[in-house]
Amino acid sequence: MNYRAIYAIYRFEMARTGRTLLQSIVSPVISTALYFVVFGAAIGSRIQAIDGVSYGAFIVPGLIMLSLLTHSISNASFGIYFPKFVGTIYELLSAPISFAEATVAYVGAAATKSVILGAIILATAALFVPLQVEHPFWMAAFLVLTAVTFSLFGFVIGIWADGFEKLQFVPMLVVTPLTFLGGSFYSIEMLPPFWQWVSLFNPVVYLVNGFRWSFHGTADVGIAVSLAMTLGILAICLAVVWWIFKTGWRLKN
Amino acid sequence: MRPIIQVTGLTKSYASGFQALKGVDLEIRAGEIFALLGPNGAGKTTMISIICGIVRPSAGRVLADGHDIIEQWREARSLIGLVPQELSTDAFETVWATVSFSRGLFGKPRNTAHIERVLRDLSLWDKKDSKIMTLSGGMKRRVMIAKALSHEPRILFLDEPTAGVDVELRRDMWGLIRRLRDTGVTIILTTHYIEEAEEMADRIGVINRGQIVLVEEKAELMRKLGRKQLTLQLAEPLAALPPSLAPYALEIAAGGMELVYTYDTRAERTGITRLLTDLASAGIRFRDLQTRQSSLEDIFVSLVTERP
Incomplete structure (x- = not known):
């Protein structure tokens, strides 16, 4: 195991966050604060409590999940795509580091950034709404699991993408709509029965609800189902990454 | 090694x-x-x-x-x-x-x-x-x-x-x-x-x-592959080569003021001594001479163009 190489990539990626602090941390915190102002204070004050939880507190897990998913994907996809774009990927491919080690480093860095971001958004939320976390262990577990899973997904997108448009395509046009429609801002029980049924095909529903359960102790779907779904998505991402390792797809001619 | x-x-x-x-x-x-x-x-x-x-x-x-x-x-x-x-x-x-x-x-x-x-x-x-x-x-x-x-x-x-x-x-x-x-x-x-x-x-x-x-x-x-050229700078311009020099495949250059002789360094005899003797016999005098080794570029070009 080339631990030094893993650490070198991890440090390199974390240093990149330091250079782009405004884009990586400040920007999502400001946009989250705006969500609280608009949905929590302005609109939320007119919406009834859901399962005994005020609307402002209800949307916190969904908001964190929204940022967690999009930033995990963006961080990891950009991390591996940028060396491809500027040509420095040659160094990674010629170094004595395995694909698995490179993945651990890139995904680890992207997930770390996302978890830090999630914690900052949580702290920001605490300034706007009264917050309590009923199951802190599961909250941390869902946070880390989701960050790792979607960083892996982002890593795959970064390898697949051959242009910046493709890089933005999945987070903007797939993940963000799925998150908005995945019960981030509402309980799916508020939907008509048909759309409730349709929502169950949206994997983000399970992620948001698992996370929400760890905060409020209630959710639209069972915790076991949420956990199984999260692990299932993780397994799919791992399988795809493993296949890329085997074939060198989009990395080696 | x-x-x-x-x-x-x-x-x-x-x-x-x-x-x-x-x-x-x-x-x-x-x-x-x-x-x-x-x-x-x-x-x-x-x-x-x-x-x-x-x-x-x-x-x-x-x-x-x-x-x-x-x-x-x-x-x-x-x-x-x-x-x-x-x-x-x-x-x-x-x-x-x-x-x-x-x-x-x-x-x-x-x-x-x-x-x-x-x-x-x-x-x-x-x-x-x-x-x-x-x-x-x-x-x-x-x-x-x-x-x-x-x-x-x-x-x-x-x-x-x-x-x-x-x-x-x-x-x-x-x-x-x-x-x-x-x-x-x-x-x-x-x-x-x-x-x-x-x-x-x-x-x-x-x-x-x-x-x-x-x-x-x-x-x-x-x-092995290098060819050399001997360039003779003549004392007087030469319009045409006398028949006695035909076997050397000489080139007239610089408006008749130079004769260029190309020879193979690998050959047992380069023919230079005989050429100089024959030039003297033909009454052609020269002021100076120089040799030039063919460059690696010449060799390279000949290699990649010779093999289709």
């Missing part, structure tokens, strides 16, 4: 059907400077990319100091440094950070003294805290060499190392490459500058259309 790189039957075919390498066999000796010459698309970069692990071979085997590049890839890659043809750098990083990163990537422990030495050798020390985007093209090229040297490789591949750099920097790099060779590093360079191969290499390989056309000691190559 033992080979440090052994290439056997190396083949690379792309999905399009294009065969970039056609069963290449090659041995690189430890501690030598080996120049790989070839026209664009000959397969130079493909071969280097395979040896360095960037491109997967279709068939064949490569050993780096006895380590198979596929089965023992970690050991093999640890030995190799690569400076690619393209100027590919992390624009937003500092010189120090990017060179230190390369060392870590190759699994080497932190060694600031070594990084400092490399940067000083490449005249980059003053720029160590500069972002790469602020550097000139020549400086960026040096940064890429510094990255390749950061992990103390025993084999260094330089793919067109002096492409686009000025004459002064090119001379500096030649000096650096020689110093590296003196420390025991084996250097394989590809170049379009024949002058570079002629100046630097111990041995020269020529690759054309995915096949190694020739591998030879540079001096031997020059001796």
Whole structure:
């Protein structure tokens, strides 16, 4: 195991966050604060409590999940795509580091950034709404699991993408709509029965609800189902990454 | 001398059907400077990319100091440094950070003294805290060499190392490459500058259309394939050659003021003595004479054009 190489990539990626602090941390915190102002204070004050939880507190897990998913994907996809774009990927491919080690480093860095971001958004939320976390262990577990899973997904997108448009395509046009429609801002029980049924095909529903359960102790779907779904998505991402390792797809001619 | 790189039957075919390498066999000796010459698309970069692990071979085997590049890839890659043809750098990083990163990537422990030495050798020390985007093209090229040297490789591949750099920097790099060779590093360079191969290499390989056309000691190559020209500057202009000089296939040049005789250095007799005697007999006097060895470029051009 080339631990030094893993650490070198991890440090390199974390240093990149330091250079782009405004884009990586400040920007999502400001946009989250705006969500609280608009949905929590302005609109939320007119919406009834859901399962005994005020609307402002209800949307916190969904908001964190929204940022967690999009930033995990963006961080990891950009991390591996940028060396491809500027040509420095040659160094990674010629170094004595395995694909698995490179993945651990890139995904680890992207997930770390996302978890830090999630914690900052949580702290920001605490300034706007009264917050309590009923199951802190599961909250941390869902946070880390989701960050790792979607960083892996982002890593795959970064390898697949051959242009910046493709890089933005999945987070903007797939993940963000799925998150908005995945019960981030509402309980799916508020939907008509048909759309409730349709929502169950949206994997983000399970992620948001698992996370929400760890905060409020209630959710639209069972915790076991949420956990199984999260692990299932993780397994799919791992399988795809493993296949890329085997074939060198989009990395080696 | 033992080979440090052994290439056997190396083949690379792309999905399009294009065969970039056609069963290449090659041995690189430890501690030598080996120049790989070839026209664009000959397969130079493909071969280097395979040896360095960037491109997967279709068939064949490569050993780096006895380590198979596929089965023992970690050991093999640890030995190799690569400076690619393209100027590919992390624009937003500092010189120090990017060179230190390369060392870590190759699994080497932190060694600031070594990084400092490399940067000083490449005249980059003053720029160590500069972002790469602020550097000139020549400086960026040096940064890429510094990255390749950061992990103390025993084999260094330089793919067109002096492409686009000025004459002064090119001379500096030649000096650096020689110093590296003196420390025991084996250097394989590809170049379009024949002058570079002629100046630097111990041995020269020529690759054309995915096949190694020739591998030879540079001096031997020059001796074997070199032709020489004897130019006689005449005392008086000559309008036509007398019939007695016809067997020498002389050329009249400089408006009749020069006679050029081309001869083979490998021949048992060059014919120079007899030519000078026959010139005297024909009453042709000359003021001066000079000889010129054909350059490696002439040899290279003849090799790649002779074989379709």
